[in-house]
Amino acid sequence: MSRRPTLVDVARLAGVSRATAARAIAGQPTVDPALAARVEEAARELGYTTNPAARALRRGRAGAVAIVVPASDAQGQSGPFTAAPIRAATRVIFDAGQQPVLLLDEGRDTDRLVRHLSAGHVDAAVVILLYESVELDQVLADVPIPVAHVGRPSSERSADGWFVEADQAGGGRQAAETLLDAGRHRLATLAGPDHFGPGRERLQGFADRCREAGVDPGPRVPGEYELEAGTRAAEELLRQRPDVDGIFATSDLVAAGALRALAAAGRRVPDDVAIVGFDDTVVAATSDPPLTSVRQPFDELGTRAARLALALLAGTAEGPRRQVVPTTVTVREST
Amino acid sequence: MSRRPTLVDVARLAGVSRATAARAIAGQPTVDPALAARVEEAARELGYTTNPAARALRRGRAGAVAIVVPASDAQGQSGPFTAAPIRAATRVIFDAGQQPVLLLDEGRDTDRLVRHLSAGHVDAAVVILLYESVELDQVLADVPIPVAHVGRPSSERSADGWFVEADQAGGGRQAAETLLDAGRHRLATLAGPDHFGPGRERLQGFADRCREAGVDPGPRVPGEYELEAGTRAAEELLRQRPDVDGIFATSDLVAAGALRALAAAGRRVPDDVAIVGFDDTVVAATSDPPLTSVRQPFDELGTRAARLALALLAGTAEGPRRQVVPTTVTVREST
DNA sequence: GTGAAAGCGCTAACAT
DNA sequence: ATGTTAGCGCTTTCAC
Numbered sequence: 001m002s003r004r005p006t007l008v009d010v011a012r013l014a015g016v017s018r019a020t021a022a023r024a025i026a027g028q029p030t031v032d033p034a035l036a037a038r039v040e041e042a043a044r045e046l047g048y049t050t051n052p053a054a055r056a057l058r059r060g061r062a063g064a065v066a067i068v069v070p071a072s073d074a075q076g077q078s079g080p081f082t083a084a085p086i087r088a089a090t091r092v093i094f095d096a097g098q099q100p101v102l103l104l105d106e107g108r109d110t111d112r113l114v115r116h117l118s119a120g121h122v123d124a125a126v127v128i129l130l131y132e133s134v135e136l137d138q139v140l141a142d143v144p145i146p147v148a149h150v151g152r153p154s155s156e157r158s159a160d161g162w163f164v165e166a167d168q169a170g171g172g173r174q175a176a177e178t179l180l181d182a183g184r185h186r187l188a189t190l191a192g193p194d195h196f197g198p199g200r201e202r203l204q205g206f207a208d209r210c211r212e213a214g215v216d217p218g219p220r221v222p223g224e225y226e227l228e229a230g231t232r233a234a235e236e237l238l239r240q241r242p243d244v245d246g247i248f249a250t251s252d253l254v255a256a257g258a259l260r261a262l263a264a265a266g267r268r269v270p271d272d273v274a275i276v277g278f279d280d281t282v283v284a285a286t287s288d289p290p291l292t293s294v295r296q297p298f299d300e301l302g303t304r305a306a307r308l309a310l311a312l313l314a315g316t317a318e319g320p321r322r323q324v325v326p327t328t329v330t331v332r333e334s335t
Numbered sequence: 336m337s338r339r340p341t342l343v344d345v346a347r348l349a350g351v352s353r354a355t356a357a358r359a360i361a362g363q364p365t366v367d368p369a370l371a372a373r374v375e376e377a378a379r380e381l382g383y384t385t386n387p388a389a390r391a392l393r394r395g396r397a398g399a400v401a402i403v404v405p406a407s408d409a410q411g412q413s414g415p416f417t418a419a420p421i422r423a424a425t426r427v428i429f430d431a432g433q434q435p436v437l438l439l440d441e442g443r444d445t446d447r448l449v450r451h452l453s454a455g456h457v458d459a460a461v462v463i464l465l466y467e468s469v470e471l472d473q474v475l476a477d478v479p480i481p482v483a484h485v486g487r488p489s490s491e492r493s494a495d496g497w498f499v500e501a502d503q504a505g506g507g508r509q510a511a512e513t514l515l516d517a518g519r520h521r522l523a524t525l526a527g528p529d530h531f532g533p534g535r536e537r538l539q540g541f542a543d544r545c546r547e548a549g550v551d552p553g554p555r556v557p558g559e560y561e562l563e564a565g566t567r568a569a570e571e572l573l574r575q576r577p578d579v580d581g582i583f584a585t586s587d588l589v590a591a592g593a594l595r596a597l598a599a600a601g602r603r604v605p606d607d608v609a610i611v612g613f614d615d616t617v618v619a620a621t622s623d624p625p626l627t628s629v630r631q632p633f634d635e636l637g638t639r640a641a642r643l644a645l646a647l648l649a650g651t652a653e654g655p656r657r658q659v660v661p662t663t664v665t666v667r668e669s670t
Numbered sequence: 671g672t673g674a675a676a677g678c679g680c681t682a683a684c685a686t
Numbered sequence: 687a688t689g690t691t692a693g694c695g696c697t698t699t700c701a702c
Contacts, residue, residue, distance in 0.1 A: 051679050100438075354673055
């Protein structure tokens with residue numbers, strides 16, 4: 001017979017009862033070492049592994065944890081950023097002996113997602129909502145399993161959830177410090193779209209830190225998070241403040257676009273103007289010159305959120321309901 | 336009571352036996368429509384959903400399909416590329432009513448991965464091996480579930496597996512056509528590392544297409560897939576063939592690096608020299624000028640591989656064991 | 671067309 | 687310390 005061996009087969013081969021076999025395999029201390037050894041030997045010989053479905057049924061737990069991410073394609077806003085927390089969370093969940101189940105929030109058909117999360121397929125969820133999907137975390141509040149969020153509670157409904165997020169304002173402060181340390185005092189910022197909350201916080205942190213140092217944060221030129229928008233915004237900035245010597249862009253793409261405007265205007269970077277980007281993407285590494293950029297701890301966010309989900313599941317979660325993880329600065333040649 | 340309702344609860348409320356309830360919910364035609372309606376109503380009222388663990392135990396299937404990816408971080412070679420097939424495969428698997436389980440191949444501890452795949456946690460697997468892990472697909476040959484690969488059989492052992500891959504040589508041909516169509520005849524290529532098989536195929540396709548057109552494919556300057564390497568390679572190329580008017584780089588990063596060397600040498604792109612990159616990454620979109628680039632159908636690969644895995648599971652797989660999907664050219668301003 | 675009942679493989683409560 | 691046994695919830699014969 002080639003059917004998968006069950007506990008009964010192992011017990012028989014070892015000459016013990018199912019119960020003893022089960023206990024031996026579970027590593028319970030109340031088993032005679034000699035018997036335990038026989039059971040282990042039998043299990044190895046037969047290639048026994050416990051049947052996950054049977055265990056799940058018996059325990060009332062699926063043995064799986066969902067990782068929920070927005071489905072936006074790789075070109076989308078958060079595409080490049082979700083990969084790191086997904087991997088980190090996957091690793092933590094798998095290492096904890098659970099199955100990491102990846103679920104995409106397609107926007108449409110959120111119901112289906114919620115139903116899946118409520119149907120016993122998974123025991124807990126890590127939800128990665130870096131920037132989008134205000135509505136998603138509203139619906140998630142109804143899900144009957146523990147949920148750990150990466151990102152920010154975007155609705156009051158979800159305000160009592162568990163969150164792990166990057167310190168956006170702190171990132172802005174680090175950008176300010178980087179420019180101030182380089183002796184820049186004629187500053188300016190290239191902002192993202194107004195509706196993008198984290199971007200606003202970055203600017204707020206930047207401004208706060210500047211003021212603490214007694215330096216004017218300078219004008220704030222808004223724009224989309226796109227390369228051309230960065231170029232245009234920087235052109236506008238050069239009109240508004242021709243003597244600028246330090247720029248903080250809340251996105252690498254914008255910073256990279258600004259580099260072009262600066263080059264076109266004959267400003268040398270960093271000699272005449274220093275510039276700091278945000279997100280430390282591949283664009284920062286490949287622009288000319290490569291950009292100093294503020295990096296969000298995406299791995300760490302994923303790791304922490306997954307640990308949090310597991311702790312919530314085990315009932316051992318403690319500490320604040322909202323963890324804020326600091327950003328870091330990757331220094332390259334633009335400052 | 337607040338425990339999840341079971342089929343028994345539904346049956347009782349509907350006034351039928353479990354068996355009938357089960358049949359009604361499974362949509363079997365051998366049920367009196369009136370009863371079926373009552374069952375459906377009862378199920379809705381109670382908020383019944385079938386218990387996946389019980390179903391899995393009974394059916395002998397986990398109801399889950401693995402997606403196996405290399406764990407290399409976002410900086411790694413394949414990091415940016417695996418995201419698309421992962422998403423596509425996830426979508427297909429979820430839409431088929433199965434759980435997409437994400438598994439990372441960390442390199443170390445491949446055994447653990449194989450054990451997981453063999454233990455009944457999942458019924459089939461999609462393995463995304465765009466470039467790496469020669470050993471992984473060797474080990475996977477022993478896994479007792481159907482496996483569909485994205486990428487290439489890299490060992491003879493796995494040569495009888497099922498594969499979906501991008502047409503690398505075809506991509507090289509498209510690059511050649513793009514340059515030839517632009518009237519370029521003094522060509523050259525910037526190659527990747529010799530050990531990288533797909534890169535060699537791209538060049539082969541390029542050379543084949545050139546020769547078909549009666550044009551010399553020109554010198555081939557090797558280098559790593561990095562920006563600076565691209566700059567150096569292009570400098571070397573300009574020495575070897577100063578009259579070059581069309582360049583194919585087998586990586587966007589190399590192409591972007593080459594743009595710098597060309598600019599430094601006073602060559603205008605595309606007026607003096609046209610250049611085609613490969614992979615259509617964000618670097619292609621943000622370089623100056625933006626690069627025309629060959630795009631691999633990563634979504635399509637993921638979609639097809641997931642469908643293939645499901646078909647293998649259902650026993651309905653047909654067609655060739657190796658599917659080759661064409662690349663496309665994204666035209667920007669470098670040609 | 672419907673119901674009764676067995677059993678998937680495991681775990682844990684209970685008995686010894 | 688070990689064995690016996692019930693039962694998790696579903697699916698699917700088998701009998702009517």
